[in-house]
Every structure is written in C-alpha cells, then in structure tokens.
Amino acid sequence: MGGRSYMLATRMPMSREGFDAWLHTPLPGRDVITNPDEMWLGWATADMAPDWELTAIAGSPAAVATYRASRTRTPLELLAARAAGGFTLARHHDGALEIYLYDYHADTHGTLTNLLMLAGAGRFADGNAETPVLYWGGDVHPGLPIDDRSVLSVLLVGRTAARFTARYPFPALTQRLLPVEEAFLGAVVDPEGDEPGWDSSEVLDPSIGVHAVR
Secondary structure: OOOEEEEEEEEEEOOHHHHHHHHOOOOOOHHHEOOHHHOOOOOOOOOOOOOOOOHHHOOOHHHHHHHHHHOOOOHHHHHHHHHOOOOEEEEEEOOEEEEEEEEEOOOHHHHHHHHHHHHHHHHHOOOOOOEEEEEEEEEOOOOOOOOHHHEEEEEEEOOOOEEEOOOOOHHHHHHHHHHHHHHHHHOEEOOOOOOOEEOOOOOEOHHHHOOOOO
16 A cells, blocks of 8 residues: 555544534535635645636536535535545544545545535534644555645634644644544555555444445
8 A cells, every 4th residue: 555645634522413413414615614725825735726616627527517516415425435445534433523534546626525524524523622634645655644744734623614724733733643543554454465455343433334335
C-alpha cells in the first residue's frame, strides 16, 4: 500500500444522538464554509484554487452530475458507499465522531464533498470549540504526516460555520488524531502485501456498516 495517496481525518466531540442525527442530515451547501476559496492558503498547494464549481471537468457532464448528486446525499449514504470499498474509519467512539478516510489516487472533487460532509457535522457537536479536520497527502502510506509539509488544508469546524485556516499548531493536531490513526492502521490487514486487506469490524459504526454492500 502506498503511492500517491490522500487522507482526511478528524475527532469531533459529539453525543451518540448527535452522531445519529448527523448521519441522516443532508450535506450543507458551500456557504457553510466562510472562506471556501482559501482551502489551500498557507499549505503545500497554496497557489491552487479549489474547483467548487467543477469547471475543470465540465467536459464530462456525467462526472459533474455524479459529484453534484453526491453533495445532496447524507453522510450515511456517502460513508456506506465508500466503506464498501474498505479503508474507511467512520464511527462514534468514546464520545466523539471519528473519521479517517484513505484514498489512493483520489481527486480533489471528491474531497470537497467530504469536507462539506464534515463541515456539516459541527451543528451536532458538543461544546463551542472549533474542531480541526486534517487533509493531507503525497507519496505516502496511510498514517499521519510527520511534519506539515504534506498537509494540504485544515478545516476548523464550529457549531454554526466552518473555515479554512492558513496555520494550525501541528503537534497539537497530530496528538489529537493519534488514537484515530492507531485504530485505522490496526484495521489494515497485511499492510506490506501486494493487496492489503481491511477489517472493518472495529472501525465502522454498525449503523453505517449495515448499509455498506460490497
């Protein structure tokens, strides 16, 4: 396992009731993020502009339609669909929403959908503090980055809105996510093999797993 990879992770304080409500609530619009065009600001690809309008793939109407449709789904629908392919940690655990998504040769358009999904989780979170969502990638195996050179963006999710930040204390960020990373890596079967497997029994919430059809 390795090659060009992209990961998204967070640990957001949330009650079980809030988690269940979030799963069944359709994604918010882009306006939930106060500065959507600053996604890359301050990080590895700060000279890029996020393609929220899908203009780069306008020549593929079917692809555009698929992405637009995904933004009308619920987190339950999105997570169940991707969990069917493995390498998805999505659960309520120890009083928090935990997410760790691994994508090999992913595209940024799908990531934008996932960021909207997590931006919408803030209204169901406990407390008023903003929760960081880390998005990183590169020619790496799944696992937290050892420094901020492979960080692509950090989204701070609050109760009423979310915002991208140009800087965030990296040690505090990785410390927050270490338990989620440990659970994710523990679910990888034969990680050094040619075709690593995935054991979702401990990392996929049953309410999602029941809808994940392989």
